[in-house]
Amino acid sequence: MNHLRRRQLVALATGALLTAGITLAAPASAVVRPTPLVVNARWGGHCTYDRIVIDLRGHVPGVTVTRVPKLVQDGSGKSVPLAGKHFLQIRLHPAAAHNRAGDSTYHGPKLVKIYLPQLKGLAMTGDFEGYVTFGAAFHSKPSFTSFKLHGPERFVLDVAHRNVCR
Numbered sequence: 001m002n003h004l005r006r007r008q009l010v011a012l013a014t015g016a017l018l019t020a021g022i023t024l025a026a027p028a029s030a031v032v033r034p035t036p037l038v039v040n041a042r043w044g045g046h047c048t049y050d051r052i053v054i055d056l057r058g059h060v061p062g063v064t065v066t067r068v069p070k071l072v073q074d075g076s077g078k079s080v081p082l083a084g085k086h087f088l089q090i091r092l093h094p095a096a097a098h099n100r101a102g103d104s105t106y107h108g109p110k111l112v113k114i115y116l117p118q119l120k121g122l123a124m125t126g127d128f129e130g131y132v133t134f135g136a137a138f139h140s141k142p143s144f145t146s147f148k149l150h151g152p153e154r155f156v157l158d159v160a161h162r163n164v165c166r
Contacts, residue, residue: 038097041108047165050119052157060148071135074126082121084137097127118161
């Protein structure tokens with residue numbers, strides 16, 4: 001085998017091995033899922049709880065629910081005008097309420113008063129750098145549970161109250 005042909009084979013084999021090595025070395029976590037899009041928020045009253053549902057396109061991301069002393073707009077820090085004595089911040093990450101072109105994908109309310117036994121208001125308070133944030137207002141300290149539902153994808157927050165159906 002001539003010298004040039006041997007070099008070509010070695011280069012080809014090296015390239016193939018490097019490609020295979022890089023492919024095999026990539027961790028499973030390197031698979032990038034598209035950022036889920038928040039498309040709606042809704043609520044409903046039930047006999048023993050009020051429910052907030054946040055609808056998503058894509059998967060349900062990580063969600064933190066935190067008691068906060070007041071509701072503020074992300075970024076500006078401006079107060080959110082919802083009446084209440086107790087507040088919960090609901091933060092989804094990674095998530096967006098806009099597409100890559102910057103158009104809103106969120107079609108729910110930005111700020112709404114609600115007249116349920118426990119839930120008194122809901123506001124979208126932020127959509128910035130991979131975080132979408134909502135604030136919920138209550139007259140008394142909320143006792144809550146949360147979970148994810150699939151098909152369609154959504155995050156659910158249930159806030160307990162006394163039985164109003166008796």
